[in-house]
Amino acid sequence: MSMDKTYNHKEYEEKIYKLWEKSGAFTPKIDPKKRPFTIVLPPPNASGKMHTGNVLMIATEDLLVRWKRMQGYSALWLPGTDHAGFETQITFERKLKEEEKSRFDFDRQTLYKKIWDFVQENKHLIEDQIRSMGASVDWTRNKFTLDLDILESVVKTFNKMYEDGLVYRADYMVNYCPICGTTFADLEVKHKERKDPLYYIKYGPFVLATVRPETKFGDTAVAVHPNDKRYKGYIGKEIEVDGLLGKFKLKVIADKFVDPKFGTGVVKVTPAHDKNDYEAGKRHTLEVKPVIGLDGRLNEKAGKYVGLTISEAREKVVEDLKKYGLLEKIDENYTHTVAVCYKGGHDIEPTILPNWFIKVESLKKPAHDVVIKGKVKIYPKWQEVKYHRWMESMMDWPISRQVVWGIRIPAWYSFNENPNLQITFLNKDKVTITGRLADLLKNSSLDDIREGLQTLIAPGDAKVVISDKNPGKDYLQETDTFDTWFSSGQWPLVTLGYPESNDFKYFYPTDVLETGWEILRLWVSRMIMFGIYLTGKPPFKDVYLHGIVRALDGRKMSKSLGNVINPEEYQAEFGTDALRMGLISGTANGKDFNFPADKVIAFRNFANKIWNMARFMLIMFDKYKEDVPFYSAELENKLKKEDKDVLKELENTIKKVNTSLEKYRFTDAAESIYHFMWDKLASEYLEETKDREDKEVSLSVLRYVYFNSLKLLHPFMPFITEVIWQELKDLRKYPNQLLITSSWPKIS
RNA sequence: GGAUCCAUAGCUCAGUUGGUUAGAGCGUUCGGUUUACAUCCGAAAGGUCGUAGGUUCGAGUCCUACUGGAUCCACCA
Numbered sequence: 001m002s003m004d005k006t007y008n009h010k011e012y013e014e015k016i017y018k019l020w021e022k023s024g025a026f027t028p029k030i031d032p033k034k035r036p037f038t039i040v041l042p043p044p045n046a047s048g049k050m051h052t053g054n055v056l057m058i059a060t061e062d063l064l065v066r067w068k069r070m071q072g073y074s075a076l077w078l079p080g081t082d083h084a085g086f087e088t089q090i091t092f093e094r095k096l097k098e099e100e101k102s103r104f105d106f107d108r109q110t111l112y113k114k115i116w117d118f119v120q121e122n123k124h125l126i127e128d129q130i131r132s133m134g135a136s137v138d139w140t141r142n143k144f145t146l147d148l149d150i151l152e153s154v155v156k157t158f159n160k161m162y163e164d165g166l167v168y169r170a171d172y173m174v175n176y177c178p179i180c181g182t183t184f185a186d187l188e189v190k191h192k193e194r195k196d197p198l199y200y201i202k203y204g205p206f207v208l209a210t211v212r213p214e215t216k217f218g219d220t221a222v223a224v225h226p227n228d229k230r231y232k233g234y235i236g237k238e239i240e241v242d243g244l245l246g247k248f249k250l251k252v253i254a255d256k257f258v259d260p261k262f263g264t265g266v267v268k269v270t271p272a273h274d275k276n277d278y279e280a281g282k283r284h285t286l287e288v289k290p291v292i293g294l295d296g297r298l299n300e301k302a303g304k305y306v307g308l309t310i311s312e313a314r315e316k317v318v319e320d321l322k323k324y325g326l327l328e329k330i331d332e333n334y335t336h337t338v339a340v341c342y343k344g345g346h347d348i349e350p351t352i353l354p355n356w357f358i359k360v361e362s363l364k365k366p367a368h369d370v371v372i373k374g375k376v377k378i379y380p381k382w383q384e385v386k387y388h389r390w391m392e393s394m395m396d397w398p399i400s401r402q403v404v405w406g407i408r409i410p411a412w413y414s415f416n417e418n419p420n421l422q423i424t425f426l427n428k429d430k431v432t433i434t435g436r437l438a439d440l441l442k443n444s445s446l447d448d449i450r451e452g453l454q455t456l457i458a459p460g461d462a463k464v465v466i467s468d469k470n471p472g473k474d475y476l477q478e479t480d481t482f483d484t485w486f487s488s489g490q491w492p493l494v495t496l497g498y499p500e501s502n503d504f505k506y507f508y509p510t511d512v513l514e515t516g517w518e519i520l521r522l523w524v525s526r527m528i529m530f531g532i533y534l535t536g537k538p539p540f541k542d543v544y545l546h547g548i549v550r551a552l553d554g555r556k557m558s559k560s561l562g563n564v565i566n567p568e569e570y571q572a573e574f575g576t577d578a579l580r581m582g583l584i585s586g587t588a589n590g591k592d593f594n595f596p597a598d599k600v601i602a603f604r605n606f607a608n609k610i611w612n613m614a615r616f617m618l619i620m621f622d623k624y625k626e627d628v629p630f631y632s633a634e635l636e637n638k639l640k641k642e643d644k645d646v647l648k649e650l651e652n653t654i655k656k657v658n659t660s661l662e663k664y665r666f667t668d669a670a671e672s673i674y675h676f677m678w679d680k681l682a683s684e685y686l687e688e689t690k691d692r693e694d695k696e697v698s699l700s701v702l703r704y705v706y707f708n709s710l711k712l713l714h715p716f717m718p719f720i721t722e723v724i725w726q727e728l729k730d731l732r733k734y735p736n737q738l739l740i741t742s743s744w745p746k747i748s
Numbered sequence: 749g750g751a752u753c754c755a756u757a758g759c760u761c762a763g764u765u766g767g768u769u770a771g772a773g774c775g776u777u778c779g780g781u782u783u784a785c786a787u788c789c790g791a792a793a794g795g796u797c798g799u800a801g802g803u804u805c806g807a808g809u810c811c812u813a814c815u816g817g818a819u820c821c822a823c824c825a
Contacts (some may be wrong), residue, residue, distance in 0.1 A: 006787065163810090191823085198825090259824075267825050336824055385752075386820075393821085518820095552760095554818085574787095586761080586822055589817090591753080592819080594760060598774035605787045612785035619784070643800075651819070671772070686784085 007576030007611035026076040038510035039072035047122040050129040052549040066715035069408030070744040080143035089405040153494040176351035177341040178296025183463035200335035204239040209263025214313035221269040235731035354460040356400040367528040380590040406481030417463040426452035442573040492539035519546040547592040577717035578604035585670040631704035638724035
């Protein structure tokens with residue numbers, strides 16, 4: 001008898017985790033006699049740190065897996081980490097900056113190697129945190145999104161899609177961030193409200209309003225609304241404009257996208273740097289004239305303004321417009337929303353670039369159907385609407401990213417056929433050189449270029465070979481990498497060793513995909529598309545979407561607001577079990593919720609409560625052990641009313657927990673165990689046993705009910721329940737048994 | 749502009765198909781050294797369920813409008 005008065009989680013958690021892992025409980029066998037139950041862990045960022053969302057995710061999935069494992073399933077929870085393209089590269093570049101370096105100081109393979117090392121150094125941090133959370137994941141099957149076998153599999157899928165005619169390359173108006181040097185998907189662009197000056201500038205016979213005077217060098221038309229009487233006479237005509245670079249002529253077009261009420265009802269059209277204008281340009285076959293380069297600076301078409309950044313150019317252009325009397329007025333109180341990239345919050349510069357695309361038309365229909373037909377169920381049900389709306393409106397998917405840290409697209413350009421490749425590379429003297437490939441080859445060898453290659457931009461009509469290997473010695477590989485979601489979209493397949501492995505055959509399709517609702521479209525929809533495309537089967541049966549854990553003030557956690565909650569502090573102070581249970585019961589139906597600090601405390605208290613129940617049992621059994629039989633049917637005729645009551649209530653609790661978990665109503669399950677154990681078992685029944693003469697009956701019932709309660713509670717609070725299970729070894733029929741692999745309580 | 753969700757005790761939230769005195773945790777007040785636990789025990793206070801209508805024998809729960817808040821999508825030259 002050596003239990004302290006209070007439960008000290010720090011003393012036990014690590015030990016217990018090792019006990020579980022060593023026992024092999026985390027590693028399910030392929031057993032034809034058992035039914036498989038599979039969850040693939042949504043891989044956290046390999047170089048990141050645990051945040052509250054991860055904790056909720058792990059708590060929820062561990063709960064499901066432990067429950068199924070105890071029910072006798074061959075339960076696999078497959079862990080892994082994500083290379084997290086952008087995020088990691090940005091983190092790494094911040095590190096480089098501290099060393100007064102930047103990504104431009106390295107060729108792409110050196111940079112890749114450096115990031116690889118950086119991630120490998122940090123990967124164990126997140127993995128250790130997953131361990132400390134008590135996650136019963138199978139570490140023997142641990143994966144990383146850039147593991148060789150994963151990489152091969154992802155590339156193979158791309159090849160197959162290419163052969164199936166689902167891949168194409170096209171010029172596209174992309175959301176380009178000049179600071180990050182890469183494009184962002186529409187979903188990754190955020191809209192921010194901001195006040196910017198609105199300039200009214202003279203434009204030939206017109207005055208028009210714009211916030212972006214610096215793009216005027218790329219204007220190829222002026223547009224008005226077709227019904228706008230003020231300008232009817234001009235439609236279809238050419239006007240002459242006095243510009244900062246001299247006189248030029250522009251066509252006046254009529255298009256409904258113009259809002260006659262905005263400004264003066266006249267709009268300059270810049271197809272190369274505005275989405276609307278680009279679309280309008282296509283309708284009216286306007287010239288597309290880019291004036292801003294990928295470095296975010298004005299190019300030679302901007303004449304004397306060449307080389308200025310966007311903001312510098314805006315300032316200078318406005319100044320000059322004033323000087324030449326071309327600026328009519330400035331509205332300083334104009335508020336509009338601007339597109340910014342979701343990583344750094346930098347302004348997005350819409351830009352035309354050739355990009356790799358996936359045709360989604362044939363993929364999205366079946367992926368939509370499986371949800372409509374209920375082959376894939378989304379919980380909570382009300383989130384399903386978001387899925388339908390997305391599947392209805394999904395457009396072709398741009399999958400290329402201009403970052404190094406990712407899976408390189410297996411496309412190859414031969415130098416013979418593509419002399420116009422735009423190349424940037426570091427030569428042997430570490431000098432950055434940019435130019436047409438054919439020109440560069442006059443001074444450098446192809447090998448030097450390949451060695452020092454940083455980026456390659458192939459024209460839209462480039463001749464390309466898709467191959468997982470270098471097709472010949474005069475080829476250069478595409479420098480773009482896959483969108484992270486392209487590879488993680490195949491995660492349930494590739495982690496299980498698709499298509500041939502025994503694991504794949506046994507564990508696929510998986511059972512539950514559990515994740516936050518914010519990546520329903522980015523990730524879940526893509527997994528369903530890939531799953532059906534490659535195997536004919538959706539990759540999971542149920543999707544459970546948890547809410548977002550917000551800060552204590554009800555707002556989203558963000559570094560800039562300074563309201564981020566570090567889960568580790570709660571974990572250290574109140575214990576992992578309390579933190580997990582607090583989060584699990586913080587929300588009932590997948591809605592967003594504020595971090596439930598008071599519930600964490602409540603469950604710490606609860607942990608202590610059941611701890612002390614165990615102490616009480618030790619004391620009692622120390623006294624009466626020999627006289628107390630294990631509970632069985634033979635005792636039934638000796639039972640008193642309170643015995644029958646507590647047994648009945650245990651049954652009800654088991655039922656309640658089962659049905660709640662089947663419906664993913666975790667809070668309901670948690671609350672019913674909590675109230676049963678505290679209010680019924682501890683406050684009522686246990687008190688009654690103190691006065692009972694027939695200790696052999698009451699203690700037998702108490703032990704039976706208590707142990708079954710521990711089992712029910714185990715998936716929610718795994719550490720303390722297992723600790724008690726071990727502490728009470730001598731009170732159990734099978735002292736060597738672990739709670740984690742014990743059997744789930746049955747209803748008689 | 750399109751859409752979704754939310755509004756219940758001081759705080760954070762439950763309340764699943766409309767059905768008896770609306771619940772929990774935390775907090776508050778009062779009282780407890782009963783040998784498992786003060787991270788405990790006992791008791792109490794506290795809600796016209798955002799506002800206004802409607803459907804119904806009956807509405808926190810369904811419908812309409814409004815007010816306030818959150819979020820998503822699209823877009824703003």
